[in-house]
Amino acid sequence: MNEALKLSNEKRIELAEKVDSYVRSIPDFPEPGIIFRDITTVTQDADGLQTAIDSMEQLIEWMKEDIDVIVGLESRGFIFGMPIARDLKKSFVPVRKKGKLPCDTIGQKYDLEYGQAEIEMHIDSIKPGQKVLIVDDLIATGGTIEAAIKLIEQLGGEVVGCLFLLELAGLNGREKLKGYYVESVVTYEGK
Numbered sequence: 001m002n003e004a005l006k007l008s009n010e011k012r013i014e015l016a017e018k019v020d021s022y023v024r025s026i027p028d029f030p031e032p033g034i035i036f037r038d039i040t041t042v043t044q045d046a047d048g049l050q051t052a053i054d055s056m057e058q059l060i061e062w063m064k065e066d067i068d069v070i071v072g073l074e075s076r077g078f079i080f081g082m083p084i085a086r087d088l089k090k091s092f093v094p095v096r097k098k099g100k101l102p103c104d105t106i107g108q109k110y111d112l113e114y115g116q117a118e119i120e121m122h123i124d125s126i127k128p129g130q131k132v133l134i135v136d137d138l139i140a141t142g143g144t145i146e147a148a149i150k151l152i153e154q155l156g157g158e159v160v161g162c163l164f165l166l167e168l169a170g171l172n173g174r175e176k177l178k179g180y181y182v183e184s185v186v187t188y189e190g191k
């Protein structure tokens with residue numbers, strides 16, 4: 001990996017401000033005190049979508065030669081992961097909710113605010129030794145990404161990074177991903 005190609009802080013701020021200008025912030029949704037960060041205003045605008053994808057790609061430009069596979073999490077990870085995989089000429093693997101994949105799968109449960117959920121991957125989706133970049137729209141508590149990492153590693157893959165458009169830093173998702181390279185275009189300090 002050529003870490004010398006990492007973006008400067010000035011460039012990171014410029015990307016974040018540009019992407020943030022397309023994000024709609026909705027106060028008190030889904031409950032009082034929460035600010036919902038809506039990416040539909042990013043994706044429904046052609047320039048916004050292009051800006052988001054380009055910004056995510058710029059954050060990982062320095063490591064693109066060390067990525068074999070892009071993994072996207074259902075469903076918004078597909079929105080950003082697939083075009084990044086296409087642009088980098090890498091394969092794309094979906095991680096889906098339990099019961100959505102047609103062939104043999106492995107699954108991993110993770111905690112929700114009230115209960116548990118489970119995600120799955122096809123057992124033949126990652127080959128041992130492949131270097132994997134996980135892509136999703138948002139990191140909040142980090143539980144879903146942590147579960148995806150466990151699946152990838154069970155299949156013998158090596159997670160080289162986790163890439164997000166948005167990060168809710170107040171929910172401490174990075175804590176669950178300690179030891180992994182994590183990037184986000186826009187970071188919001190709250191929840």
